[in-house]
Structure formats: C-alpha cells, structure tokens
Amino acid sequence: xxxxxxxxxxxxxxxxxxxxxxxxxxxxxxxxxxxxxxxxxxxxxxxxxxxxxxxxxxxxxxxxxxxxxxxxxxxxxxxxxxxxxxxxxxxxxxxxxxxxxxxxxxxxxxxxxxxxxxxxxxxxxxxxxxxxxxxxxxxxxxxxxxxxxxxxxxxxxxxxxxxxxxxxxxxxxxxxxxxxxxxxxxxxxxxxxxxxxxxxxxxxxxxxxxxxxxxxxxxxxxxxxxxxxxxxxxxxxxxxxxxxxxxxxxxxxxxxxxxxxxxxxxxxxxxxxxxxxxxxxxxxxxxxxxxxxxxxxxxxxxxxxxxxxxxxxxxxxxxxxxxxxxxxxxxxxxxxxxxxxxxxxxxxxxxxxxxxxxxxxxxxxxxxxxxxxxxxxxxxxxxxxxxxxxxxxxxxxxxxxxxxxxxxxxxxxxxxxxxxxxxxxxxxxxxxxxxxxxxxxxxxxxxxxxxxxxxxxxxxxxxxxxxxxxxxxxxxxxxxxxxxxxxxxxxxxxxxxxxxxxxxxxxxxxxxxxxxxxxxxxxxxxxxxxxxxx
Amino acid sequence: xxxxxxxxxxxxxxxxxxxxxxxxxxxxxxxxxxxxxxxxxxxxxxxxxxxxxxxxxxxxxxxxxxxxxxxxxxxxxxxxxxxxxxxxxxxxxxxxxxxxxxxxxxxxxxxxxxxxx
Numbered sequence: 001x002x003x004x005x006x007x008x009x010x011x012x013x014x015x016x017x018x019x020x021x022x023x024x025x026x027x028x029x030x031x032x033x034x035x036x037x038x039x040x041x042x043x044x045x046x047x048x049x050x051x052x053x054x055x056x057x058x059x060x061x062x063x064x065x066x067x068x069x070x071x072x073x074x075x076x077x078x079x080x081x082x083x084x085x086x087x088x089x090x091x092x093x094x095x096x097x098x099x100x101x102x103x104x105x106x107x108x109x110x111x112x113x114x115x116x117x118x119x120x121x122x123x124x125x126x127x128x129x130x131x132x133x134x135x136x137x138x139x140x141x142x143x144x145x146x147x148x149x150x151x152x153x154x155x156x157x158x159x160x161x162x163x164x165x166x167x168x169x170x171x172x173x174x175x176x177x178x179x180x181x182x183x184x185x186x187x188x189x190x191x192x193x194x195x196x197x198x199x200x201x202x203x204x205x206x207x208x209x210x211x212x213x214x215x216x217x218x219x220x221x222x223x224x225x226x227x228x229x230x231x232x233x234x235x236x237x238x239x240x241x242x243x244x245x246x247x248x249x250x251x252x253x254x255x256x257x258x259x260x261x262x263x264x265x266x267x268x269x270x271x272x273x274x275x276x277x278x279x280x281x282x283x284x285x286x287x288x289x290x291x292x293x294x295x296x297x298x299x300x301x302x303x304x305x306x307x308x309x310x311x312x313x314x315x316x317x318x319x320x321x322x323x324x325x326x327x328x329x330x331x332x333x334x335x336x337x338x339x340x341x342x343x344x345x346x347x348x349x350x351x352x353x354x355x356x357x358x359x360x361x362x363x364x365x366x367x368x369x370x371x372x373x374x375x376x377x378x379x380x381x382x383x384x385x386x387x388x389x390x391x392x393x394x395x396x397x398x399x400x401x402x403x404x405x406x407x408x409x410x411x412x413x414x415x416x417x418x419x420x421x422x423x424x425x426x427x428x429x430x431x432x433x434x435x436x437x438x439x440x441x442x443x444x445x446x447x448x449x450x451x452x453x454x455x456x457x458x459x460x461x462x463x464x465x466x467x468x469x470x471x472x473x474x475x476x477x478x479x480x481x482x483x484x485x486x487x488x489x490x491x492x493x494x495x496x497x498x499x500x501x502x503x504x505x506x507x508x509x510x511x512x513x514x515x516x517x518x519x520x521x522x523x524x525x526x527x528x529x530x531x532x533x534x
Numbered sequence: 535x536x537x538x539x540x541x542x543x544x545x546x547x548x549x550x551x552x553x554x555x556x557x558x559x560x561x562x563x564x565x566x567x568x569x570x571x572x573x574x575x576x577x578x579x580x581x582x583x584x585x586x587x588x589x590x591x592x593x594x595x596x597x598x599x600x601x602x603x604x605x606x607x608x609x610x611x612x613x614x615x616x617x618x619x620x621x622x623x624x625x626x627x628x629x630x631x632x633x634x635x636x637x638x639x640x641x642x643x644x645x646x647x648x649x650x651x
Contacts, residue, residue, distance in 0.1 A: 012638070075638055082632065082640065083589050094586050095638025143557065143583035143637040145613050287639060289558040293582035 008078045009287065013466075015071040016138070017283035019102070021276055022064035023131055026109060027160070028167015029057035030128040033118045035164065036172070036191045042184055049178050053171050054117040061110035064131070065103045072099035098137025105131040132159045139286055140214060151213070154206040161202035164195060166240075166275030173265045173272075185261060189251040196244060203237070216292035223298040226291040228480045229284055232465050235488050236278040239495070243271050246508070266502035270495045277462045277491060284466040299474045307478050313355040313528045318345045325401035346400075347532045353397040358527035360390045365520030371440070372513060381440045387433035391426050398422045425460070432456040450501050454494040461490030482530055489523040492516065557583035557613075557635040562645050564629075569650040574620040577604065579631060584612040589634035592617050595644075597625050612636075622649045 004011075033053055042049070072091075079090035090096070109127040118124060133156060136142055141155040172192045179185050211230060221227035247264045299307070320326050322345040367383035370376045399422055400406055402413035413419045436453040438444055464487035496516035503509040561580040564570050577592065592604040592615060604617040615631065627649060632642040 008640075078640065079589055079634070083591060083634075085589065089588060093589060093634065093638070094636045095634075098638075138637045140583075140637065143635040143639075145582065145584065147584075286637070287556070289556040290582055293556065293558040293560060 004077065004081065008074065011074055012071065013283055013287050015067055015074060016286060017280045019064055019067040019071060020279050020283055022060045022067060023106070023135060024163045024167040024279060025060035025170065026057050026064055026106065027128045027132055027163035029053055029060065029171055030124045031164040032168040032171040034121055034125060035195045036168065036188065038121070040187055040191060042179065043181060045179050049175055050118055052174055052178065054113045056170065057113045058110050061106045065106035065110060068099045068103035068106060072096050072103065075099065095138050098134055101134040102131060105134055132156060132163065135159060140290060151210060154209045157202050158206040161199040165199035166272065168192065168195065169268050169272050169275070173268045176265050186251065189261060189264060193248050193251055200241065214290045214292060219301065220291035222304060222481065223477060224291040225477065225480060226285065226288045228484055229281055229288060232484055232488065233278055233281045236274055236281065236491070239491065240271055240274055243267050263503045263506065263508055266499055269502065270498050273458055274491060274495060277458065277465065280462050280466050299477055304481065307531055308481065308529065314348060314352050315355055317352040318348045320400065320405055323349050323400055325406045349400060350532055351530060354530040355528055357390055357394065358524045358530070360386055361524030361527060362521050365517045365524060368517035368520065369514065382437065384433045384437035384440060387429055388437065391430035391433060394426045398426065428456060428460070454497040457490050458494035461487045461494060464490065485526045486523045489519045489526065492519040493523070556639050557581040557585060557633050557641050559643055564645065564647040566645045566647070568647045570647060571650055573622055574618065575622060575649065577617045577629060579615045581613045581633060583635035585615070586634045586636050590615055591632045593630050594619055595628040595630060624649050624651055
C-alpha cells in the first residue's frame, strides 16, 4: 500500500491524460458527425463512413469509461490508505463522484452509438455535453477559491472546442481516405476547416480568460512550473495553427494537376500527435499548483538571466577521482540525488557530459542534413550510429555513483528511481538509434520501422515537457526552463520526420526533410547551454 | 526479489522529485519558524483551492516523536482549515497537514514552530 501511495500522483496524472485523450476522441466524433458530416450531401460512401465513425466513437467512449473507473478506484484506494477513511466515505469524495459520472456518460455514449449509430443526434449531443461537463469536476475551475460559474463555463467551452478540433481530426482523416469523389472531399475539408477555425477561436478566447486569474502576471509564465507548462501549450497551439494553415491553403488551392489535398491527411496526423502532447500538458497543468499560488519557489528575472547567461561550454571533465561519488568516505545520497549536497566537481562533471552529448546531437543533425546529398549519403546515412555511441557514453557517465564507474551495482541501481529513469531513456535511445540505422541503410523491407524514430522522439518530448515535480524548489524551475525548448524542438523533429515519411516526394516533404535535422542541431545547441546549480 | 524488481519498473515511471501538487498553502498561522508565546496555539491554514473537508487532516508532532491529531473547527470558507491546541509545553513542534481539493488532488506539508515563553 505504501508503494501505491508514493506513486499515486503519477498514476493519477497518467489516468487523467489517457481519459482526457479518449474523451476528446469520443466527443470529437460526435461533433464531427453533427457539425461536418450531417450538413453534407455525400454519395454512396456515407453509410460506410458513418459506420467507421460510430466504431471509433464506441471504442474511445468505452476506453474513457474504463479509465474513469480506474481513476475513481485509484482515488478511493488512495483516500483509504492515506486518511484511514472507510470505503463508503472514500467513495463519496467529490472527485470520485465526478469520475463516476464521467464513466456513466461515456458508457451511455458508447451504448448509444453501438445501438443506434448516429440516428439520435439530440441524445448524442446531450451525452457529449454530459461527458465534458462531468470532467469539469476534476479541473482547476471546480476547485477555484470561490465558486465561479464563468470559469466553469470557460473550461467547458475550452474542452468542447478542443474535442471538436483535435478530436475531430482522426474522423476527418478517415473521411478523406474513404471518399473518392474530389468535389465531395473538398466540400468536407472546407466544412471541417470552418469548424476548426471556430474551435481555435474559442480555445484561444477561453484559454486567455482562464489564464488571467490562474497565472496572475506575465512574469509567472517563466517563474513557475504552471506558467512554463502553459507556455509550452501555447507553443504547441502555434505549431498546430501553422499545420492547420498549411492544410487550409491546400484545401483552398485551385490546382488540380497535383492535388494538394492529398497531403492533408499526413499533416492532419501530425496535428493529432501534437494535440495529444498538448492534452498531456493539460493533464500536468491540472496537477500543478496555480502560478498565482506559487510564491516561495519563484526565481526573479535577475536569477533566471544569471543562471542562463551565455558562456562557453565546458568540454574538459574533472577527473572521476574528484567527484563525490568516488570519495571513499563520501555519503552518497541515493534517495534523492537532486537534493544531495553537490560539490563543484559534481556539477562540472554533469555539465561537461551534458555538453559532450550536445555536441554529438549537433553533429548527428548535421550528418542527417548532409545525407540529402547524393555524394555524401554513403557516409552521412550512418548518422544514427552516433546516437548509438551516445547511448554507450551515457551508460558510463550519466550516473557516476552507479555501475560501471560507481560503487552501486547495475541491478541495485535499477531500484533507484532517477538512475532507473536514465537507464530506461538510454535503452530507448539505443533501441531507436539502431532501428533508424537499419532504416537509413535500407535493411528493412517493411515501412513501419521508419516510424519508430519520430514516435520515440515524440514520446520522449512529451515526457520531457510534463515530468516535473512540484517540490517548491527554484532548481525545478531552472531545470524546466532548460528542458522545455529542447522538448519543443523534439516535437518539431518528430513532426517534420513524420511528414517527410508520409508524403511522397514533394516540395513539402523535401522541406520537412531539411527542417528536422536543423531542429535537431538547435536542440543540441540548447543542450550546450545546460547549466546546473551547486 | 521479483516483487522488488516489479516495483522498480513501476518507479521508472515516477519522476523522483514528484510530490503532491495542490491545493497549495497560501498562508499559515503560525508561520513556519514562528515562536508562539503561551501554552495555547490557534492554527489557521489558507489554501489556493477549495477543500473536501472530510479528507483534510492536521496533526501536531512533539519533539519526543509523539503525535496528536487535531480536531478541525467548522469554518465558513472551504479554503481554510482551522484548529487549536492547548496546554503545550515549551519546545519545538511540527504541524503536519494533509488535504484533498475538490478536484481530487491531494497535497501535504508541514510547518515547524516553537512554543516559547
């Protein structure tokens, strides 16, 4: 039970992220049918398309129901374990009730589309509203200091608009793939782009409305975990708008020879991916203390600029014998290395090896760029081997207190959360680097391994954007300021690589093929500025 | 051994510095590090979120390690926890609090203070 209690906040974040994603997809299907499909005159493909959409709404609503039930069960177990409350009292907590209402609404929506597809639009609309409305109960708007109807309404509109736009995209992609007639596809695309534009307007307006009381001041956007997460969401929204604009122009294009609408689904797939990362950011925001409530841990502007002032990267590492982990009588703090008393040698060791890793990432990006040249490709195509080498380098240097340099054995080190996380990340880097090397050197016959690289980069970027704790230390804010640009550049790398793979040889795919290596170089450059505090 | 490995894998998912998030404590009486004169102490904690009072608790830890749960007083506001403790001896104390906001997020913390003369 103690183990469960210690990781409950992470379980809760994961469940909230998954349930919000499933809910967005379920409600997005309902709004796509009501706002985009219903008004259109579609030909013989309509029944098949509606069947497909109903199946997707059923699956996502069912998933939402199961995850909401799991969230309710986890909260009940947490309350029983942490407060000693009985089952009946724990089950009556406000948040448990909202999880259960959400589960009920999701189940009803799943049953409705299973039994009647989309033949009962009013019931479909009402259940979608109920599903979004019950989710309000587990947001900041519900726990705001004073009951605020305007905040609740803003949150409701925000969630509905998000579902209509991001949740509608998978249905839009499926529709474009299932409808053969060019004019019908164009009409559908125009209709969905109008709905999306309205949704974006609602998201921005309601987001601004809520940001004012939740954030308090502009400075708190870079001084608090909440502000930085909110900033990340804004950048993700800008990325989504850029992709939306590309699709909008493609839909409006009058060119018929190389129909630009053919590239719309691939770009829409990237929009879905970025949308999911934005939803995970929102789940992390919901767990985070509001920026207005964060006082003690706020670094001021002078501290932030002092911490991140430009300096030459340190490339000469101190000898291992100088770091604390190598001292015979040094007490190595295993429980939480982040708060251990770190010597200057420890900080220099860490910064130097971050900077070495940054140089490898920069060279990798440059080689990936050079791989576009026919003359240099035979050598440059092996750029993933550099990442494989980086993984080996990190095994040795990332955790100096553990195997192979330190006193802690390999298996023992896996029981220490921070070291275990590093080892997992290193294993993932090695895995996707090897896979991508096989892709680049054409060792796979199938196409799917080429998607491992962008998917793993996107997953790593999502983790880097959202994994911060809320311990109330300034260092946490500094770490987040360092990591956030790298994570956002990771999103660009993953997105551009995905577009390059999904669109045949066109100007857009060639451009994407240049963008992701440059973003990789930029991520390396940010890592080169990595600084730690003693 | 297997159980311990399985738990390690679970912990892989956990940021090591992850702590409970909100409701956050905005103001506290007594303040952290305060010296309270007299035998009695009135406690008032103000948070940034509305709380589910059934799952909000306070306890007082004495320097010898003994702890005593504190009864919460009824208040009008859902963001305030109030209590009092009397007949305290001179010395250091730790006030531990644990709350659940109505949106289902739990938080906990402690405030160190002294009873002086």
